Structure formats: structure tokens, C-alpha cells
Amino acid sequence: xxxxxxxxxxxxxxxxxxxxxxxxxxxxxxxxxNRMPPGFQxxxxxxxxxxxxxxxxxxxxxxxxxAEGLVELIPRRGVRVLxxxxxxMREIYQILTSLEPDAAARYAETRPSDQELAPLEQATADMExxxxxxxxxxxxxxDDRFHQILLDLQGNxxxxxxxxxxxxxxHRARVVTMRMxxxxxxxxxxxxxxxxxxxxxxxxxxxxxxKQHRTRSAEELLAILEKYKLGQL
Amino acid sequence: xxxxxxxxxxxxxxxxxxxxxxxxxxxxxxxxxNRMPPGFQxxxxxxxxxxxxxxxxxxxxxxxxxAEGLVELIPRRGVRVLxxxxxxMREIYQILTSLEPDAAARYAETRPSDQELAPLEQATADMExxxxxxxxxxxxxxDDRFHQILLDLQGNxxxxxxxxxxxxxxHRARVVTMRMxxxxxxxxxxxxxxxxxxxxxxxxxxxxxxKQHRTRSAEELLAILEKYKLGQL
DNA sequence: AAATAAATTAATGCATACATTGACGAATGC
DNA sequence: GCATTCGTCAATGTATGCATTAATTTATTT
Numbered sequence: 001x002x003x004x005x006x007x008x009x010x011x012x013x014x015x016x017x018x019x020x021x022x023x024x025x026x027x028x029x030x031x032x033x034n035r036m037p038p039g040f041q042x043x044x045x046x047x048x049x050x051x052x053x054x055x056x057x058x059x060x061x062x063x064x065x066x067a068e069g070l071v072e073l074i075p076r077r078g079v080r081v082l083x084x085x086x087x088x089m090r091e092i093y094q095i096l097t098s099l100e101p102d103a104a105a106r107y108a109e110t111r112p113s114d115q116e117l118a119p120l121e122q123a124t125a126d127m128e129x130x131x132x133x134x135x136x137x138x139x140x141x142x143d144d145r146f147h148q149i150l151l152d153l154q155g156n157x158x159x160x161x162x163x164x165x166x167x168x169x170x171h172r173a174r175v176v177t178m179r180m181x182x183x184x185x186x187x188x189x190x191x192x193x194x195x196x197x198x199x200x201x202x203x204x205x206x207x208x209x210x211k212q213h214r215t216r217s218a219e220e221l222l223a224i225l226e227k228y229k230l231g232q233l
Numbered sequence: 234x235x236x237x238x239x240x241x242x243x244x245x246x247x248x249x250x251x252x253x254x255x256x257x258x259x260x261x262x263x264x265x266x267n268r269m270p271p272g273f274q275x276x277x278x279x280x281x282x283x284x285x286x287x288x289x290x291x292x293x294x295x296x297x298x299x300a301e302g303l304v305e306l307i308p309r310r311g312v313r314v315l316x317x318x319x320x321x322m323r324e325i326y327q328i329l330t331s332l333e334p335d336a337a338a339r340y341a342e343t344r345p346s347d348q349e350l351a352p353l354e355q356a357t358a359d360m361e362x363x364x365x366x367x368x369x370x371x372x373x374x375x376d377d378r379f380h381q382i383l384l385d386l387q388g389n390x391x392x393x394x395x396x397x398x399x400x401x402x403x404h405r406a407r408v409v410t411m412r413m414x415x416x417x418x419x420x421x422x423x424x425x426x427x428x429x430x431x432x433x434x435x436x437x438x439x440x441x442x443x444k445q446h447r448t449r450s451a452e453e454l455l456a457i458l459e460k461y462k463l464g465q466l
Numbered sequence: 467a468a469a470t471a472a473a474t475t476a477a478t479g480c481a482t483a484c485a486t487t488g489a490c491g492a493a494t495g496c
Numbered sequence: 497g498c499a500t501t502c503g504t505c506a507a508t509g510t511a512t513g514c515a516t517t518a519a520t521t522t523a524t525t526t
Contacts, residue, residue: 016308018479043507054481055508063293067300069391075249076488076507091389094339095332102331156324158302162395251509276477287511288478309477309518 019053023061026051031070032171036081038233043078068165084173084233086225092166093218099163100147101210104194105203107154117199119149124195127188136178139188146191173233177224187217252286256294259284264303265404269314271466276311301398317406317466319458325399326451332396333380334443336387337427338436345386350432352382357428360421369411372421379424406466410457420450 027047030036048058062079065071072080114121126142147167151160190213197205225233260280263269281291295312298304305313347354359375380400384393423446430438457463 020479045507056480056482059508060293060296060479063296064300067297073508078507091391094335094389095392095395098331098335099328102327106327156327158324158399159328162328166391253509278477289510289512292478293509308479311477 019057020060023051023053023058024064027061027065028070028168031065031081032168034172034175038081038083038172040081041074041078047079069169082169084169086222089170089173089221089225090218092170093214093221095166096163097211097214097218099159100150100214101207103154103156103159104150104198104210105207107150108198108201108203108206111201112153112198114199116153117195120146120153120195120198123149124188124191127191131183131185131188134183139184140174140178143184143187143191173221173225176233177221180224180228181220187213190216252290253293253297256280256284256286256291257297260294260298261303261401264298264314265401267405267408271314271316271405273314274307274311280312302402315402317402319455319463322403322406322454322458323451325403326447326454328399329396330444330447330451332392333383333447334440336389336392337383337431337443338440340383340387341431341434341436341439344434345431347432349386350428353379353386353428353431356382357421357424360424364416364418364421367416372417373407373411376417376420376424406454406458406463409463409466410454413457413461414453420446423449 027036044055044058044062047062048055051058062071062073066073070082072082074080123142123146127139127146130136130139130142144167148164151163154160190209194206194209194213197209260269277288277291277295280295281288284291295304295306299306303315305315307313356375356379360372360379363369363372363375377400381397384396387393423442427439427442427446430442458466
């Protein structure tokens with residue numbers, strides 16, 4: 001019997017058109033965009049009502065969101081959207097600083113073609129353009145895109161999923177702090193350099209720069225959180 | 234049978250005496266011990282029957298196990314215990330090689346006291362003793378304990394949970410391959426050295442050795458998997 | 467005998483029911 | 497007034513029911 005791999009590997013989490021899936025996506029969206037802000041709390045029946053379905057699929061979606069670290073299920077009080085404390089950001093950035101540079105370095109060692117790197121080039125160019133026109137939202141989107149693409153290119157699936165979950169957790173804090181600092185010249189520049197070394201297949205340099213990139217952004221972010229006493233977002 | 238060691242800290246995962254919890258623990262146990270071997274498949278109702286409860290709590294437990302990468306829920310065919318392929322082990326060890334050394338190095342920088350390091354000393358001593366008496370099971374238990382303790386000591390909770398999940402995934406493959414190689418002198422020795430540098434507060438050395446430790450064990454394991462054509466466990 | 471269609475079976479996805487139990491406020495005692 | 501007990505209410509944890517539909521088997525056609 002042949003390996004019956006079903007068709008295309010799910011491209012972008014192809015929605016299975018199931019209610020659980022719908023609930024999951026919608027709730028995740030609400031959380032990411034702060035429509036359900038950190039600390040928000042509601043009992044399951046209320047969520048179910050809002051989503052127009054019964055508790056069962058909502059519950060299953062919540063269990064997944066809990067596993068991803070976005071919400072907490074408190075025994076008699078419903079779901080709570082997890083706040084992001086400075087300590088959480090520290091944890092997240094520690095992990096990213098360990099994982100991403102190594103992953104990027106490994107990828108560099110595969111000597112990726114220009115064609116393969118094109119999306120990264122695009123993202124970098126977009127960052128530069130957005131920086132020029134001081135369009136922070138677009139900049140943030142391109143930044144995010146850069147990292148996502150790199151995650152996809154590097155082959156480790158477990159790493160990808162985990163890091164993505166961390167991005168999701170950190171996203172809200174980044175959105176809030178983004179406007180509390182000057183234009184991200186440095187960060188943009190670093191992306192450009194990392195891309196150059198990727199193109200050159202220079203893993204060690206990629207690792208070094210990426211590590212520096214993450215270390216610096218972590219420091220900046222934490223400095224802001226402390227400066228504005230945003231102990232909890 | 235291992236004495237269920239529980240850190241003196243919070244009993245975070247204290248069994249909530251709920252059926253979901255029971256199902257989760259039991260299924261996880263069955264999978265770890267290969268009573269439900271990789272590739273094993275069964276519909277939800279059958280699992281529920283075996284566990285003596287309805288499908289609901291079983292389902293919730295399965296969703297958690299799926300999030301942890303131990304099983305797969307296939308739409309009309311029930312749960313499947315995920316096989317571990319060489320590629321999976323490669324992924325897992327890549328991540329461990331990035332995360333653990335940095336985490337251990339950070340911990341070393343905190344200049345842990347001898348008292349704090351006592352459990353690690355114990356684990357290392359146990360490994361040495363087990364190696365001496367050629368008791369592989371005890372050796373493996375102590376090895377696992379060493380890494381678990383270090384995970385607990387290092388402060389990053391997200392890192393801990395994730396790495397633990399990876400251990401769980403890799404556990405089965407390690408059990409199988411353990412007896413296909415000579416006595417782990419080298420590995421034991423490395424633990425001792427890492428411990429020494431932890432005691433000395435020498436983060437850089439800890440990182441370097443730990444990285445080497447993981448790199449080597451990954452190579453050994455993969456070599457065995459390929460030699461015996463254990464492409465899939 | 468191969469191919470196709472129809473019938474059967476059974477697993478999932480979801481809704482709903484319900485007992486238990488914690489939360490919270492009212493009533494009570496000091 | 498303050499602490500305590502009691503009662504009500506609601507949320508969870510779990511069981512059960514059911515429609516849908518994939519998988520499988522049987523029947524039918526060629």
C-alpha cells in the first residue's frame with residue numbers, strides 16, 4: 001500500500017470549514033487585534049452565543065488556543081485572554097534569540113538561489129520603502145512577513161509552528177510599543193544585511209547578525225515596557 | 234517505574250481529578266510506553282470505551298495530545314499515534330541543540346549554589362553508577378532526570394514546556410535505540426563536565442559543551458536509525 | 467469478471483441535557 | 497457592624513443524541 005498522502009500539504013491551514021476551525025480563527029483574530037484585549041474574560045456560553053454556535057466547538061477551539069498560550073481556561077470563570085507581561089516578552093525573546101539565528105544559519109548553508117530568496121528581498125524592500133514613507137503599519141507587516149517567510153523556507157516544521165505561536169503571543173505587545181520609539185532604521189538595516197549573507201550562503205554571519213538583531217530588539221522592547229511601566233499588556 | 238518526582242515548587246499540573254486529565258495522562262502513558270505503538274489507530278468511541286468514559290473528555294484529551302505532537306486526529310478514521318521518523322528526530326535535535334545550551338548557559342550565569350545544583354549532582358552520580366553496573370534503564374532515567382531538572386532550574390517556562398514536549402516525542406525512539414549501541418561513557422562524561430562548568434558559573438563553556446553533547450547524541454541516534462533502517466518507529 | 471450503483475455501517479461534528487459545584491449575595495448570628 | 501451560614505444561580509464537566517457523510521459491502525449491470 002502506498003503512502004496515501006492526501007493531496008497538497010495544507011497550504012495556509014486550509015480551513016476545514018468546520019465550526020471548531022471557524023471559532024479558532026475568529027477568536028485568534030479577535031485576540032490579535034485586541035478586540036478581545038489581554039485580561040478580557042468571558043464564560044464559555046457567552047463566547048458561544050457571540051459566535052452563534054454551541055459550546056462544544058467553542059470549547060475545542062479554546063483548548064487549542066490554550067495550548068498555544070493565548071488564553072487560559074479558568075475552572076469556574078471562563079476564558080481569560082492572557083496578559084503579556086514584560087517577563088513573558090523576555091521569555092519569548094530568549095527563545096527566538098536561540099532558535100531563529102541557528103535556523104537561518106542552517107538555511108544559509110543550503111545556498112539558496114536568488115529566486116528562492118525573492119520573497120525575502122521583496123519583504124526587505126518593502127520595509128525600506130515603508131521606513132522611507134514613515135508608514136509604520138506597512139513596515140510592521142513587512143517585518144513580520146520577512147520572519148514568516150524565513151520560517152517557511154527553513155525546513156523544520158516543529159520549529160516553525162512553535163516560533164509562529166510565539167510571534168502570535170508577542171504580536172500584541174509589539175503593536176503597542178511600535179509607536180513608542182523612533183523609526184526602526186537599525187532594524188531595517190539589519191534585515192538587509194542578513195539577507196545579503198543569506199544570499200552569500202554565509203551561515204556564521206547570518207547567525208551572528210540575526211542574534212544581534214533579536215538581542216537588540218528585545219532590549220529595546222523591554223526598555224520601552226519598563227519606561228512606560230507597561231508591566232502588563 | 235519511576236518515582237514521580239515533583240519539584241518542590243508549584244505543582245502546576247496537579248491532576249485536577251477530571252476525566253479529561255485522566256484520559257490525557259493515561260493515553261500519554263500508553264503512547265510513551267509503546268502500549269499504543271506508533272501507527273496505532275483507533276476510533277474515538279473505542280478509546281472512550283477502553284477508558285470507561287464518554288467521547289467528550291476523550292476528545293478534549295486527544296486535542297491536547299495532538300497539540301503536543303503525539304497523535305493525529307484523522308477525520309473519519311480516528312486517532313493515530315504518530316510514528317517517529319528519522320526526519321522527526323532530526324527536527325527535534327536541531328531544536329534541542331539550539332535551545333538547551335543557551336538555556337543552560339544563562340542558568341550558569343546566575344551562579345547557582347551547590348545546594349541548588351544538588352539534584353543535578355545526584356542525577357549525574359546516578360548515571361555514573363548505572364553506567365558502572367550496566368543498568369541501561371536506570372541510566373536512561375537519570376539522564377532524563379538531569380535534563381528535566383535543568384529545565385526546571387532555568388527559568389523560562391515556555392522553553393520548559395516546549396522542550397518537554399519534544400522529549401516526550403523523542404522518548405520512544407530513544408528507548409528503542411538505546412540498546413543498539415555501546416555503553417554511553419561519553420555522554421555520561423559530558424554530563425559531568427557540564428555540571429562542573431555550571432558549578433563554576435562558566436556560561437560559555439556550558440554552552441559549548443552542551444551543544445557538543447546534543448550534536449553528538451543526535452548524530453549517534455540518526456546513525457543508528459539509518460544503519461538499522463529504522464526509518465519509522 | 468470488472469465496473470458501477472445502491473445499501474449499509476459507523477465515525478465524526480455538533481447540539482443539547484444535566485448533575486455537580488464554586489461564586490456571590492442575602493439572611494442570620496454575634 | 498462584621499463575620500458566618502445558607503440559598504440561589506450559573507458555569508463547567510460530562511454524557512447522550514443525532515444528522516451528515518466517508519468508508520465499506522452488497523447488489524446490479526455489462
